[in-house]
Amino acid sequence: MGQTGAMANRLAGSPSAYLRQHADNPVHWQPFGEEAFAEAARRDVPVFVSIGYAACHWCHVMAHESFEDEATAAELNGRFVPVKVDREERPDVDSAYMAACQAMTGQGGWPLSIFALPDGRAFYAGTYYPPTPHPGQPSFRQILEAVSDAWRNRREAVERQAAALAEALGGLFSDQLLRLDAPEAGMDDGELAALARDAVVRLGQEEDGTHGGFGRAPKFPPSPVAEFLVRHAAGGTATAAAARALAGRTLAAMCRSALFDTLAGGFARYSVTADWSLPHYEKMLYDNAQLLRALAHWVRLGASPEFPADEAREAAALTADWMVRELGLPGGGFASSLDADSERGGQHVEGAYYVWTPGELAEAAGAHDGARLASVFGVRPGSPPGSHGGPGWPLHAGRELGADERELLARTRAALLEARSRRTPPGRDDKAVAGWNGLAVAALADASVVLDRPDLLAAAETSAALLAEVHWNGQTLTRVSHGGAAGGVEGMLADYAGCAEGALALFACTGDARWYSWAGQLLDAARSRFVEDGLLSDASLELSGARAGATAALGGSRALDAMDNEAPSGASLLAGALTSFAAYSGSGEHRAVARAILAGLPRLVGQSPRIAGWLLAVAEATVAGPLEVAVVGPLQGGGASETRLLHRAALLDPSPGLAVALGSTDRATAAGAGDGAGRADGVGRAGAVVPLLQDRPGAADGGPLAYVCREFACRLPVRTADQLREQLAPGG
Template sequence: MMENVNRLASAYSSYLLQHKDNPVDWFPFGDEAFALAAARDVPVFLSIGYAACHWCHVMAHESFEDQETADYLNAHFVPVKVDREERPDVDSVYMTATQAISGEGGWPMSVFLTPEGLAFHAGTYFPPVPLPGRPSFRNVLEAVHEAWMERREAVEQNARGLAANMANAQLSSAVRLDGPPEVLDAQLLSDAVRVLARSEDPDAGGFGSSPKFPPSAVLEFLIRHAAAPPETAKDARDMAGRALAGMARSALCDQLDGGFARYSVTADWSVPHFEKMLYDNAQLLRIYAHWVRLGGNEALSPGEAAETASRCADWMLASLGLPSGGLASSLDADTVVDGVHHEGAAYLWTPGSLQKVLGQGDAEDVARMMNIGDQGTVSELGSPLHPGRPLSASESTLWRRVRPTLLAVRDLRNQPARDEKVVAGWNGLAIAGLAEAGAVLDRPDLVAAAQDVAEYLEDVHWDAGNGLLIRVSHDSKARGIGGLLEDYAFCAEGMFALYAVTGVRRWYRLAEQLIRAAEARFVENGHLADSAGESAQVFNAQGQRAALDPFDNAAPSGAAGFAGVLLTYSAYSGSHDHRLMAGNILGLLPPLATRAPRAAGWLLATAQAALAGPVEAAVAGADSSLRQELHGALLKSASPGLVVALQEDDAASPAGEGEVPLLIHRTGAPNGSPQVYLCRDMVCERPVGTVAEVQSMLARMTPGAS
């Protein structure tokens, strides 16, 4: 490969830097690239991926490192490279276009654009030579060039038509925040549970067939639904339990070190796609902790769920924790061995490799117990360790004994690369997961870690003077675009969770500021949007209409996340306006609940919290062991949508200055003992002072409880 340092050499993104030495003359996404395309009268070739993506590495090696392919690409196109994790606004609109054009989506994403940014041809991975049903990358480049030169008018007309269709689609998901909200129907949520049951895999757990992804947002809904007592509560609990058990015992979950892979290429979770993402693990940590809080069931005990959550948290902090206090984005799917990318190489074992470490007897037992056969399930390098079932008592004893040895040996292997960019929204999800897991699992170290991450976001990502949250930071410096709706929502979610656990008002105030800033940034003329129009090309591609995607992806949608924090904020602050705004966003739910519940999990979870009240709990009075017990009982309650406020001192501020509104004029008992005020739908019960009274009152407040 002829050495070439392109315009990506000055980038901060790990993904862009992976391509800085390609002979392709890459541009970052921006006006310069599109202006050059207009001046040269050529299309833009847009390639979107991310650092941990296996097939992105494959296409890079096969095509972008090939001099002949690069020469043709440079001569007839302006090539643009995008890190989807830094620019999800770019990724979202062109993913929609790619799915409309090709019928498939994924990464690497390959999109051909007019100089105005309109998509007219697209696909995902293209091989270097034709394969059945898939042309080679060079074939595609030549066909697109020929169409651009010979049939320009038709190409541009098709591009305009696609943009118009995308604009029309936005009308169906438009949200007005200034009108009367729809009344939520509890039956809708039970109907969603029934629809989810039709696509469940009852044997392996989860939904659908292969490839199978962790259904994180849906699991949160099912756990909340199970905590309320509608007729479908048991079905919800059973589905959640089967999915959580299936994943915890599978190859999706790293049995040695903790942490979950992005997805499984098999329906039984036995062959993972090995990239490990912060957003998956942050959500799953919280969900397993919530399963412990719910009490588990016969499919997965609270004890096994607690162990899974603890190992996930430990992995997340050890493997993604940065010295600065933030959490990195991901570990790569590939491990580089002798200069060659091998998918999952660090995690694979053979009977022979086990025998070298453990000796013949233990190795045979572990291979049988952990599904390591002579034929590798991933490659000739072997298979990932996983039982795929509950372990017996003797097997558990063996596994606890040999796990440290196997992990120590594995740590000596080449390790997957880490993408060290810090993404605001994903760190917000991690704060919520760490704080709540710390409270439920009685691990104050996790709460302390959550505070470290929160301090990093406040110090590095949050520009308080301008009310602006920056999406990404590298090396403790915020860079690039302002945060999207999802970043503001997830960061506020994390700060509210951290406040509930610690009672430190600083985190409540930061969540409040983020919500106010999001209103100013993403609400225009009463309509909500996912972004604030960072790029003219993206705006053009979506038909010059602000976009709002109601569907969850790997993380909850920005709309659903914002509805959740608006609901929480209204409970803390008493703001009727913010409760109405949350209700308006939940108006997206009725057409999705039974048609596409797997893509609307967080909207469903938020609706469940809204139907529960939400219940507001204020813990007041002098700090003492009893106050800690009362606070702990609330934090370990599975009551859907419970909002917890804790006084920082032993007396309410007479004027309410600086206090969280829910705590204003709330005091301890006349004898100085702490007490809890519980309210629902603006109706408050008498304050109570024992854990038993708190638990009894919470049970009575749950809708439908006897």
């Protein structure tokens, strides 16, 4: 059976590490697609859809207990067509079936276990099932037997259940689609500003005043919300101070907690406890990219008693270095995640790589410093309640460290990291997801300016090159790549928009107009591929065949998840990228589409501002802008340093509505402009024309100038960074 199962298993060539983890299972797994559903129809059996991801702890547990078991595999193979889905590769499929599971059971999670008709409509759902019965929970084998019995003997009831669920979900998802062509779509700046102020007040009411952050356990990083609060704090509104304090407390609580790896940087996916003391140790690219950018923008905002800029700067630097070192791929780009589990004592234990016993601290740092570290970070014998086994505690101070404690950590960090390096590290899911890499590009580009780290900008450029040269074929964007080769399905809306967001941030920091040009191509493609009859959805129309089963599960409806949860929604990212592109191009059409998406804010904020963080951040950019800065001057020779100073001053301004373009006069000056002034003429270094740079000459003596504009109406240009900061200051 094992050999036959391995031959029938069709996951070995997948770009997904999660699917490849199951390639040797005796289960006859197939990837999600038309072939699997056609086989189910031919055999007249249900489809079992198992959804998870590579860093998921309980996915590994169920795989070891059930999917590696020969007897369980035989039941699955004989009575079902088993389909394995990586939710990170196919978020459209995961979203459809998660909605079905929540509708049927009132809860969800991963691994997600779905039983569906041969056309894809779900009729039974759950999450993790144990190999043996527990009180109130049947075993997985019992579930298989019960579902198979219902299929054989109560087919009509099964089909009625599936039809009713699909119809209900279809209505729900249809109601969530955004209409972009309604003449009344859009809100004026006053309405957007009022909505943002109200969101700050409500977020303050929802804050965990004891531990920081929002909600109860499990507690997730409110990454999109943090970006909104930092942007709102940069304004001069009545709620700006409240937003600054709330953002500072939230970021400080996370950076001082076990969620953050205080030794090497990077944030875990969430905390099992409300006080951030026990992380779920998997680390995701999308979390760290967003939090790195929020930290960089916080540092740019300036000092605050809630979270000192120096402390935030160190957290940002550690996180940026962790991303490049631990998630950086050989050919460019960033891996999706690090696993929660690693091997310790011959067993896979969650968090084993990160936790410490008092004895391990003493052995690594010496008896005296080890004892002090244990006291500062709460390390004691045993392990925290609720942990998944094995002795050891995460390093969790839960407060701001004193000067002597910071010195202790700095002095012992190298020794602790060296000791930790001898442990078995967690596994890495080395597929590159386009949209998440776009977020990483934007974060590293912004962090490179704040931290004055050209190496981070270089890493952002390398990642963007992978996206533009491997994922993009000139017309469509592939969602994932592995080993430097793109594979699998076309990107989702969040991929196109996330890559455009990264490209525009990279253009602002480099002045390389190929990134501006590519962002425009991505946005044009997104508007043509994800909008039909004026309605915006998450998956392109061309994906219909590859997602037919998920579409059937939603009653034939197209789907749009406009909520900003752990990552920004595709709609929010699209609105942000369109807003930025309009500031560079002057395109009223792009701005109008962004405003139509923003018209969905009242409904989302009405439910909770916590599900609209990124769209609220876009609203801040819309209200504060477009504030355009065109810096033109020599980028080579003696005048280049003066140009760079002007450019850096513009990039360090905290206004969320700011769009910065850098144009070189080197070519024009060399050709000899008639009036002695270098001219950028809107042509970037890659030959693309950037309207904001058009007709913006440099100084008559060949030096740089900066133009501060609103909707392309510019003030008199300035020559120095101080003059530029004066013009950019509120009321300047």
